[in-house]
Amino acid sequence: MEGTEQHIPHAPVQVEPLSPSILLVDDQASNLLALEAILEPMGQRLVRASSGSEALRWLLREDFALILLDVRMPGMDGFETARIIRQRERSRYTPIIFLTAHGRDEANLVHGYASGAADYVVKPFHPDVLRWKVEAFVSLYVRQQAVQQHEATLWARERRMLEQQGEQRFRRLVDSMPQFVWALLADGTISYANRGWLDYAGLTPEQGRQREENLRCCHPEDMNRIEESWRVLRRSRRPGEQELRLRRARDGEFRWFLFRTLPEHDEVGRLVGWISTATDVDDARHAAEALRAASEAKDMFLTMAAHELRTPLQAARSYTDLAKVKAGEELTPRVGRALEGVQRSVNRMARLVENLLDVGRLERGELRLKSGEVDVGSLLSDVAEHFEPLPEDRYIQVEAPRGLVVKADGERLDQVFSNLVSNALRYSPDGGVIHLRAREEKGWTHVEVRDQGLGIPADRLESIFERFGRAHGVSYGGLGLGLSIAKGIIERHGGRIWAESSGRGGDGSTFHVLLPKASR
Numbered sequence: 001m002e003g004t005e006q007h008i009p010h011a012p013v014q015v016e017p018l019s020p021s022i023l024l025v026d027d028q029a030s031n032l033l034a035l036e037a038i039l040e041p042m043g044q045r046l047v048r049a050s051s052g053s054e055a056l057r058w059l060l061r062e063d064f065a066l067i068l069l070d071v072r073m074p075g076m077d078g079f080e081t082a083r084i085i086r087q088r089e090r091s092r093y094t095p096i097i098f099l100t101a102h103g104r105d106e107a108n109l110v111h112g113y114a115s116g117a118a119d120y121v122v123k124p125f126h127p128d129v130l131r132w133k134v135e136a137f138v139s140l141y142v143r144q145q146a147v148q149q150h151e152a153t154l155w156a157r158e159r160r161m162l163e164q165q166g167e168q169r170f171r172r173l174v175d176s177m178p179q180f181v182w183a184l185l186a187d188g189t190i191s192y193a194n195r196g197w198l199d200y201a202g203l204t205p206e207q208g209r210q211r212e213e214n215l216r217c218c219h220p221e222d223m224n225r226i227e228e229s230w231r232v233l234r235r236s237r238r239p240g241e242q243e244l245r246l247r248r249a250r251d252g253e254f255r256w257f258l259f260r261t262l263p264e265h266d267e268v269g270r271l272v273g274w275i276s277t278a279t280d281v282d283d284a285r286h287a288a289e290a291l292r293a294a295s296e297a298k299d300m301f302l303t304m305a306a307h308e309l310r311t312p313l314q315a316a317r318s319y320t321d322l323a324k325v326k327a328g329e330e331l332t333p334r335v336g337r338a339l340e341g342v343q344r345s346v347n348r349m350a351r352l353v354e355n356l357l358d359v360g361r362l363e364r365g366e367l368r369l370k371s372g373e374v375d376v377g378s379l380l381s382d383v384a385e386h387f388e389p390l391p392e393d394r395y396i397q398v399e400a401p402r403g404l405v406v407k408a409d410g411e412r413l414d415q416v417f418s419n420l421v422s423n424a425l426r427y428s429p430d431g432g433v434i435h436l437r438a439r440e441e442k443g444w445t446h447v448e449v450r451d452q453g454l455g456i457p458a459d460r461l462e463s464i465f466e467r468f469g470r471a472h473g474v475s476y477g478g479l480g481l482g483l484s485i486a487k488g489i490i491e492r493h494g495g496r497i498w499a500e501s502s503g504r505g506g507d508g509s510t511f512h513v514l515l516p517k518a519s520r
Contacts, residue, residue, distance in 0.1 A: 019043065021046075021062065021064050022066045023058055023064045025050075025051075025054075025069045026050070027070065031099075032050070036048075041131075042134065052077070055069070059090075065141035066097065066137045067085070067094055069081060069096050071098050072100070078099075086116040095137045096116055097121055097133060098119070099121050100122055101123040118137070179196065179278060180193075180194060180197035180277065180278040181193070181275070182274075182275070182276045182277075183274075186274075190208065190210070192208075193209065201217045202250075203217075203249075218245065218246060219244070219247070225242065233274070240261050242258075243281065244278075257282070260276070260278075261275070320339050320346065321343075358485045358488075362492075367488065369492060371407055372410060374406050376400055376445055377404055384398050393432075394431045396436060397434070400437070406445050409489075412489045412493075413515075416485075416497075419486050421434060421436070433451075436448075443516070444495075444515065447513040449510070453509065454505050454508075455502060455503045455506075455507050455508055456499060461498075461499050461501065465484055465486075465497070467481060490513055496514045497514075498512050
């Protein structure tokens with residue numbers, strides 16, 4: 001039983017009563033005692049409130065099956081109290097029985113029902129009538145609570161079933177994956193391994209959750225890397241990946257797998273576990289190794305062939321020079337032109353041989369640079385002179401400031417820019433100007449080689465710097481090694497080379513070379 005003098009805390013603490021509670025609201029203590037005497041035999045929990053404000057404080061604390069509310073009270077009367085009760089979502093539908101001494105005055109009835117009353121009891125009230133009314137509302141409340149509890153139970157059961165079904169679907173999905181999947185706790189304990197791994201390793205589900213059984217399937221040479229990577233993962237708590245070998249139970253063969261491990265965190269960011277997957281990369285790895293071996297064999301063949309060709313080419317060049325000297329004044333124009341043609345062919349073959357050798361040196365990191373101070377303007381002028389005389393419809397224009405110096409291998413830079421100019425002439429069938437421009441840019445020397453030729457298709461701007469890469473196929477000759485060598489030489493100098501082109505004929509192309517400026 002609650003007294004009117006009881007202190008009611010303002011904190012909204014929810015009370016879970018053992019039986020439905022009834023709130024009795026009246027400013028007269030005698031009326032509260034009378035209500036308690038009538039309702040106490042029903043066995044419900046009865047709570048007193050001597051004012052509307054006190055009643056509202058009780059409603060902040062707990063829910064009630066019914067409110068018996070006196071209409072006439074000083075300060076906040078019953079009508080005002082009822083309106084406030086109805087404004088709160090939690091008590092909006094709590095039944096209110098008004099207690100009034102004014103009989104069933106029509107105006108009061110309308111006012112009361114408008115304020116949210118469910119019923120009226122007129123003072124002095126008949127005890128049995130009051131109990132019957134209260135019992136009806138309490139019984140309705142109990143049934144509503146039972147229905148809500150039943151609904152909550154059904155929903156919880158349905159949610160558990162849905163979660164179980166979702167878990168089963170997830171397990172079936174993971175078991176059907178070609179990858180191997182493990183779920184681990186934060187400390188590395190294996191909580192789940194999918195069917196793919198169990199079948200591959202020949203493990204039972206129980207063995208699949210044992211770390212030692214899983215480690216027995218790893219290659220002995222990989223064990224140290226496994227332990228070290230796990231220490232790194234636990235320390236960093238970040239994703240990681242590595243390639244490891246796993247033994248197949250069917251034939252004992254070890255195959256390479258790519259492992260990826262991701263951390264799992266809860267909603268507050270705490271580490272709760274790990275998900276690890278393994279993807280078979282054995283065939284791809286062997287294919288890559290075979291390609292690498294074939295590439296190395298090809299490079300070795302080209303290098304050996306180039307070395308073997310140097311001696312006969314040098315001999316051919318020497319014999320051509322000797323023939324000119326021996327013939328002397330007796331050399332006829334026709335024979336002279338033939339010897340010059342032979343000499344051009346020999347020189348062209350010699351350049352191809354040197355290109356093949358340079359490619360091999362770059363691949364092996366054996367290209368040696370002879371560093372010195374190089375005047376860029378003088379270098380570009382020398383490059384332009386290499387190609388004189390030019391046809392009437394073509395000429396090379398050099399623009400470079402005096403004193404622009406780089407620290408580099410002059411012969412190798414001559415090779416780079418000669419190749420760029422040669423390409424510009426080759427891919428300018430309609431002639432035009434080849435511009436060689438150099439300028440200083442914030443610690444760099446920037447050289448441009450621009451032509452007015454065919455241009456380079458957009459999808460070829462990057463691949464032209466690869467070995468055997470060509471912008472326009474084999475139509476214009478060459479092995480497609482020059483730009484690859486130029487890129488290697490410039491990068492060995494700490495610089496960068498790239499191309500720009502719209503791809504439209506007549507717009508031409510511009511090759512850019514950045515070289516570190518020589519420090520003074």
